[in-house]
Amino acid sequence: SNNEDGNERNHNDEEIQKALEEVDSCQNEIDALNEQASEEILKVEQKYNLLRNPLYEKRNESLNKIPHFWVTAFVNHPDLSTILSDSEEDCLHHLSKVTIEEFEDIKSGFKLGFYFEENPYFENRVLTKEYHLDSLEEPTSKSTTIKWKEGFDLTSTKHATSKPGQKRGTEHKSFFSWFNDHSDPLSDDIAEIIKDDIYINPLQYFLVPDVGVDNGVDDEEGSDQEDETEEQGGGITGDTDEETHDIQNTVSE
Structure with a gap:
């Protein structure tokens, strides 16, 4: 057996x-x-x-024909808005165009382009940030050196304060500190938001100031967020609100 x-x-x-x-x-x-x-x-x-x-x-x-389009879309984005200081928001009123250039084979990387009108903050008219993600080499990123005007360097201690209520997990304290940061190109949450969310369809963020409600958050929670944003000085105010409202009506019609 x-x-x-x-x-x-x-x-x-x-x-x-x-x-x-x-x-x-x-x-x-x-x-x-x-x-x-x-x-x-x-x-x-x-x-x-x-x-x-x-x-x-x-x-x-x-x-280009819509005043303050990109800053409105950025401020209305639930994640991007948390890293924008008031000074940065003011600076981004001069942002006239955003571009994304995929490298030819796509996998090896891409380039973000931010085009500015003449402004009180820096001399540059175009700021770019490139990501080189070739799997055979160490991933890297590089960005334009910003030529700040005297007293207007938004990365200095004087200006570099984000709004209260910054979400946990948002690594960067401000937009321009993200722009200058090259520590982890493979896990760049802000680049991902701009490239794969906002740029794909920026109109949805321009036309929907209360994105929380649109994403299925209940009205009560949405209004709490709205109150919080007002306390923090967030959102686009003044003329831009009226312009957005007019455009919303036009699109609805």
């Missing part, structure tokens, strides 16, 4: 080994298909990036 038990165990081991080899063979085929799919998806992405670019340019031309 010992021999029988031994033979049965050997038989089971052989069956298990054979099954493992079959699974391994299937897995290799699945991996090969996944790799092929990734390559084809990348080609499709590249194709549609080229098709989208002229539309983004056309959209930017139209957005």
